[in-house]
Amino acid sequence: MDNKDKVDDEEQNSLLINNLINFFLFCIVFIEGMISLRNENNFYAFPLLTLSLVFAFHFVYLTRNSKARGMQNSLFFFSSITFLYFVVFGSSTGIDIIWSALFPPFIISLMGMKRGSFLSMLFLTIIAAVVLLVNEFGIIAYSKQYTLVEKVVFLAFYLIFFITTYAIHYTYTEIILRKERRVLDSQNFNKTQEELISKLSHQIRTPLSNITGIIDILEKTNLSDDQRDYINTIHASSNNLVNVVNNMVAASTTNFNQIPTEEVSFNLYSTINNTIKLFQDDQEKKKFSLSLSADIPNNLIGNSIKIKQVFLNLLNSLLKYNKSELKTITIEVTRKELLPDKITLAFRIISNTVVPIPKSELGENAIHSSDVIHLNRSKYINLLDLGITQKIIEMDGNSIEIIPDSVNTTIEFSATFKENKKSQSIESIKPPTKQSENYFKPVVDIADANILLVEDNFSNQQIIILYIKDEVKKIEVAFNGKEALDKFGKVKYDLILMDVQMPIMDGFKATEKIRQIEKSTGTHTPIIAVTANAFPEDKEKCLASGMDDYISKPFQPEDLIRKIKKHLS
Known part of the structure; x- marks a missing residue:
């Protein structure tokens, strides 16, 4: 798990625990206060209803300000006062001793196992001192007098709740640690395996390059028919070995969770356009077309690496299986929906790649039926080697659709980004003026x-x-x-x-x-x-x-x- 994600999860868990404690304390104190008010016992009603308002404020404030600092200490302070009030003065319902015994679960959940356990023992010591002052010296007015049985019951409940809560938190912590250790070990193993395979790939490719190079040179020399046949066999075997190495490395990179999750501000047009440039060379005739709708902001906030990885895989697959002399790819990006601070974009890639559709499986009369195409999406994904790409897209809650016909293959998917408030839409962007290079490049034979x-x-x-x-x-x-x-x-x-x-x-x-x-x-x-x-x-x-x-x-x-x-x- 990414460290940033882990911190976010811990903050969310802490916020949830704080809100639960707020709500539960509010209910206890408010009910006790209302019962006291109904019984016209103002001595209990006024302070308890006041404390209930304090807990209600905490609940509302934390709900609206999840990043608020100091609320945890404030909640601890008022919780301690509430439980101490129940110990010293009791309550109208007579079950105050039970409420006070609940202090360890609340504080351990709020402050953590180590600090919470220390504070629980400190609170028990304070309670013992207060009860001694109340019962033996009677120096606190209106205080409740405890019998020996009540003291034993309170101590038993307090220790039972403390030991149970500590055991649960300890067990939970151990389970989480073991889980994280297993995940870390798995990630380290996968990383080691990928590094090993990458290193092996590099070591294999270098001598392979030398072998194929010598073969190419030998093919240009005077050879007998048998020698040329042997050379051709070696050449074909070398090419097969290159394919094996490619497949081995591709299989080792299926761990798409290693893609960084950091969200940054980036230019979507430049990201896609720079990816397209990686496939433009002189060996094959290719024609690319990229268009973004005018209402898409110039800069978005999101995972640009993941978008680039998706386009690398999609374009590579479409070009790999395209048998046309001129390979054409059209990329269209439109705004799908606009949510508060979020933008969902729809990506549409149209290529003159023809996917081989197995008629025996789809039926003679339903080859291009949209229902059949949707049902057999997994077959097209396998045919185009897009399994990893599908997982990358779906891990964000989006989906990918592949729509083939007798002429083209259309791939559609969506992705969600955050809106960059400082960004302009592309309709307001003027094309940059081409600047002359500050160096002179003479033609050299x-x-x-x-x-x-x-x-x-x-x-x-x-x-x-x-x-x-x-x-x-x-x-x-x-x-x-x-x-x-x-x-x-x-x-x-x-x-x-x-x-x-x-x-x-x-x-x-x-x-x-x-x-x-x-x-x-x-x-x-x-x-x-x-x-x-x-x-x-x-x-x-x-x-x-x-x-x-x-x-x-x-x-x-x-x-x-x-x-x-x-x-x-």
Whole structure:
């Protein structure tokens, strides 16, 4: 459980206990006061009815001011006075001794087990002293005289209530601690497993990249038919192994509860648009369209990471299963309903992805029936690998609908945010004027380019050099980010190929420092991340650190050369 959520739960539990104690004490004191008033016993009626008003005020004030401080101590003070009043003066009903014996349950529930137990014993000592003064010396006027039997009964009830309450709270605390310990152990285990699988994935991808790279080079040499057949078999097996690694990592990330729950102010349009950019490359023809209704505020308060995760998964699935030459995705966001301080938005994603519908299961005449589609939603979710996405959406009380037909697939879901009072709606936002870059990027022919390769693994260095040596003549190598910075300060490079995980200084830190240096010189050197971290969020992290592009291992030599040419031109 998140620490913030835990604190909120504890505050809510404390508030509930305080209100229950307020209400119960109000009922006891008010009933005793009314009975005394009916019996025309003003000595009891006036102070008891006054105390009932005090408890009523506490109840109303705490209900309207849940964050009020000092109310707990105030409630303890007036509760102690009430119970002490019953001990000293008694009551009209004659059951005052029972009310006084209820002090331990009230105080332990109010102040906690440790402080409540101490105060309960202190209160018992005070009561013993008061009763002694009353019975032996009679120095308190109108005080009640207790018989020995009443004293024994009171002491027995007091101790029974104290021991019972302490035992219940102790047991409850132990149960909660054990539950939290199990949850923590489970989270630590899951985290360890995910880190292990992520590490294994990275370690497997690196040699796989080298294997596929050598295979690509061998395929371009003169081979006999048998040799080419063997190479093709190795290539296919390598590709299958890459798929196995992808599936293994995907399975390890099903613990969606690890998504941070912190709510921040964010721009919804920018969040979705930046997610779309992660899927835009030159390898496939894609067309994206994003529109937000004009009544949606520019900035919302909510979990932007969760929204980004949902769109990453949805877009990845729709593009993965789209067999069209031109892949089109339209995203529409509209306001669904407006609640006090909350906004519910409806998201609609339309793609020309055709979901394969099993006719044998749906029936010949009902393939596109909306009722059948709704009933078979789980089948579409499985076909598109959206099980995790469904859970992320539903954990906030929302739902996801998938509506396929013979041409398109439509996905609809909703999400609730808090309204940012300082935000404007997008209809009042003017498009930003495009500013000219403060640096000049001349066109460089790849054959004349001076490229810095930052890679700590010697084998990986050799493979990448083999990939590009026919196109690039000038290649320098740095074994870590620190060495890359030293070289960058002495030599002008046209492009940098940057590994991410390296000793001494990693690729992220090196990129940030290079960008800081370039701010003072007004220059910009393209940096392409070459890494075994192969998921959309990894690409986003690379771009956020200041890198210009990203390519994951294993990759085709042509893909790397194409990216180099793109950024040199």
